[in-house]
Amino acid sequence: MDTGTVTTGAVSTQTPVIARSTGYAWRLAPLADGWRVDVVLRLFGSRALPIGTNQGRLAAMGLPADVTAHALRRVRSVSDWDLAWTWAAQRFLGEARIHHRSSHEHAAALSQRHAALAYHLAGMLVFDDPRKIRTLRASASSLYARAMPVLHPAVRRVEVPWRTSHLPGYLALPENSPGPVPLVVILNGTSTSKEETFLWRDAFLASNLAVLALDWPGSGESSLTVSPTPDCDDFLEGVVELASLDPMIEANRIGLVGFSLGGAIAARAAATDRRVGAVVAVTPPYDPQPWFALAQPLLRRHLATIAGGEEHLARLAAGFALPGIVERAKCPMLVIGAGRDLIVPPEEAVRYCIAAGDRGTLLWYADGRHGLYTELADWTSEAARWLESTLAGSTSSTRVDQVIEPANAAR
Secondary structure, rough: OOOOOOOOOOOOOOOOOOHHHHHHHHHHHHHHOOHHHHHHHHHHHHOOOOOOOOOHHHHHOOOOOOHHHHHHHHOOOOHHHHHHHHHHHHHHHHHHHHHHOOOOOHHHHHHHHHHHHHHHHHHOOOOOHHHHHHHHHHHHHHHHHHHHHHOOOOOOEEEEEEEEEEEEEEEEEOOOOOOOEEEEEEEEOOOOOHHHHHHHHHHHHHHOOEEEEEEOOOOOHHHHHOOOOOOOOOHHHHHHHHHOOOEEEEEEEEEEEOOOOHHHHHHHHHHHOOOEEEEEOOOOOOOOOHHHHOOOOHHHHHHHHHHHHHHHHHHHHHHHHOOHHHHOOOOOOEEEEEOOOOOOOOOOOHHHHHHHHHHHHEEEEEEOHHHHHHOOOHHHHHHHHHHHHHHOOOOOOOOOOOOOOOOOOOH
């Protein structure tokens, strides 16, 4: 772990480390509009893209390095992004057909999953084309669902009831568990989905925790039928109903792992429902309203597309603001922050943890970036151990004692 990590059972006496360059990058972020990004792409290639498309994320998806490298080389402008990843998806589908004809069903299913994740990636930088976004999301979810019975026969695709709709998810149980186990629900961010977050399950299963990778209302596949809304904390009703029907899950011991914006969804659920036994928030926002106007233009366009237009962004930012929300939650909270986060100001994780008070524990990666994809194995292991202990009844917690000033860019 990086310097500045606060571990469970200790009280923080050290200010989490935030690189000075992070503040400079936030000051320059509003300049990263479409044409400037295109210039940078022509000069430096797709690794210069400013939103969560780093190599760590691609590696975490398990995509073959040769195909991803070829796809990235095809990106010389923002408009090339979805074309490059659609090309990759089609290549994977071609491989799947070859494997299927040779009766190599596992290899065929793996190529289908690769294609699903490529379509998932393709939709990240599609703006102002709702039909294309829906098509890419539908392709990603359907291909992934077709591959799962072959790759993971014991994993169930589930439909969690929510109001008049259903939320799709994947449920995995630890092998050879002697009895009912707690349930961990992974709530994705705006550019992630259950197809991606399900890949993070191993550390939680190893800690004897059931895992439900869920698309919360308006995210991932659920966006095909439901508009995104912060007013969705009642999704937990359906989760508890699902858990209650499975004799291998303890429905009264539920932890939420909220990734990015999913951390706000987790906090809102914990504030209104005492059945949440623990929350893990990974590089979460706390109050987007003061800094969102200074965020990267491509990120704003991405969120505007999700929100249904630029005019809805302010309302969405206000709806996901957490002052007064985190304080109402009564369960322990593990907040995981990244000192080089350029999507959400690093200080947001600290404020989230401070709001949790004595119930908050901060795990800090001074050199980490948004989502901590490069540190995925480490933070999921830490989160799994903490959840195992906390959901078993442990009350140990830490808190952040020192408020740090916002990065200059967020002032």
